[in-house]
Amino acid sequence: MAIPLPFMLLLLFLAPSIISSSPIQDPELVVEEVHRSINNASARRNMGFLSCGSGNPIDDCWRCDPHWEKNRKRLADCAIGFGKHAIGGRDGKIYVVTDPGDHPVSPKPGTLRYGVIQEEPLWIVFKRDMVIKLKQELMMNSFKTIDGRGVSVHIAGGPCITIQYVSNIIIHGINIHDCKQGGNAYVRDSPSHYGWRTLSDGDGVSIFGGSHVWVDHCSLSNCRDGLIDAIHGSTAITISNNYMTHHNKVMLLGHSDTFTQDKNMQVTIAFNHFGEGLVQRMPRCRYGYFHVVNNDYTHWQMYAIGGSAAPTINSQGNRFLAPNDNTFKEVTKREDTPQSKWKNWNWRSNGDLMLNGAFFTPSGAGASSSYARASSLAAKSSSLVGSITASAGSLKCRKGSRC
CATH class of the missing domain: 2.160.20.10 (Single-stranded right-handed beta-helix, Pectin lyase-like)
Incomplete structure (x- = not known):
């Protein structure tokens, strides 16, 4: 399979940090090391040159305009x-x-x-x-x-x-x-x-x-x-496109397990970098429809995606790097609910990249109508997440040049 251009650029950019004189390594270990290198904060910020044609549809819509300020x-x-x-x-x-x-x-x-x-x-x-x-x-x-x-x-x-x-x-x-x-x-x-x-x-x-x-x-x-x-x-x-760091309960979507009005909630979480020092709730969902697409999860201490009250969660094309602590490799958490109930919740992982032992526990019958309601845009390949999210967070834009 051909290597996408943005990922090839990343390999070239990071090559000095992953090439050594040691014996030939297991290819899968090399790929994992590349992903770890990408997660280095300084390396990510230096990837700003990918602001045009990055595969990020929001950024490609406006960031290539040198007259953005006007x-x-x-x-x-x-x-x-x-x-x-x-x-x-x-x-x-x-x-x-x-x-x-x-x-x-x-x-x-x-x-x-x-x-x-x-x-x-x-x-x-x-x-x-x-x-x-x-x-x-x-x-x-x-x-x-x-x-x-x-x-x-x-x-x-x-x-x-x-x-x-x-x-x-x-x-x-x-x-x-x-x-x-x-x-x-x-x-x-x-x-x-x-x-x-x-x-x-x-x-x-x-x-x-x-x-x-x-x-x-x-x-x-x-x-x-x-x-x-x-x-x-x-x-x-x-x-x-947000950059979130150093926080416990990152994102709550849904008021309580008894507030049924949140059944109509629809939220897209896309192209964000969930970075260092985060603990849980990326997001924590209730009742509604949630599309979690092409985000980069480089740190969690408890879990990444959680929920209760039978939300529909459609996780697509994300990159999940599990912590080294073997206790918290699981991406998902059903809050205070027995398996006999949550086994029917529609939680799906499609095209997600799992690193360092990360795993997603799916559930539900996979009702197409539920996932259709939770699909707000087409997902890119998880191999592109590094370039798509390289400029997550507030940008250093200057007048008269591309942002």
Whole structure:
């Protein structure tokens, strides 16, 4: 079988680190060593030259344009998966954040909060590098894009982003980390309304009853609760090209085993790099339909994909590198459920690459209708995952050149 060009480039790039004068090795061991080398953080970041023609349909849609800074809204036409119709602020004006300050009830013009609460569509960009330490949750209004390309923007050290009962949200190119609890305070969510907020969970991005949401090319780590959680009937969501590290409960999709409204939830998790220091929930699912496609799992301490309440999980073309600890080689975990029940849940692995002893425990009869509902895009070969996810996380884009 012919070796795909991106993988051949990876072999050439990494060759010095895997060639030695020792006797000829087992070919399978050589391949495993190549994959381990790819997972080296510095090597992955140096693969940015594959930003055009990478096989990543989102990136190939806009990153080859040297004038991306003048065509920012083109990004809204590049989404894939269940969240592909999230247009954010595409049909509105550009709003520029000039002030990293924050006031939960009376935000100043020029601050991030002032932009996200407006009623009209807005495409929100940033004048310069900044760290925004929010005093309370950032309550977003519908039809907003937060676009961090071209600068380094960190939302960190305080409460973070909440998408509650709103739709058409794009969050792109932001570093979100060290998020704390907020609440027991008044917070404004529109120009005409503010209300009392009880304690929040401390998520990086909390989607609560939201729809048509796309979180792309963000770097997320070390939050109090989840990095990205979607609950209470949220649906039509794509989580793509993100780089997630140093966190316990990474992603919760579905409120509880008794909240049956989440049966309509549909989430695509594509082209993400689940990296060092992660423990579990990549994602943890309930009830709905979940397409986990072409992600790179290079670290987990307990499990990668889990769930309860009979979700349909369609895992395709992912790369799973198991930890060296022999206790946690299994990719999957059914939470607090006897096999007599979970054996009927539709969980499928198709074309996944299992390394270092990783294994996926499938279940269910493989009902085609269930997997059709959970298939949001065509999967690429797992051999391409290294190049597809090489630039996961926030990008270092510069005006006048390809991103």
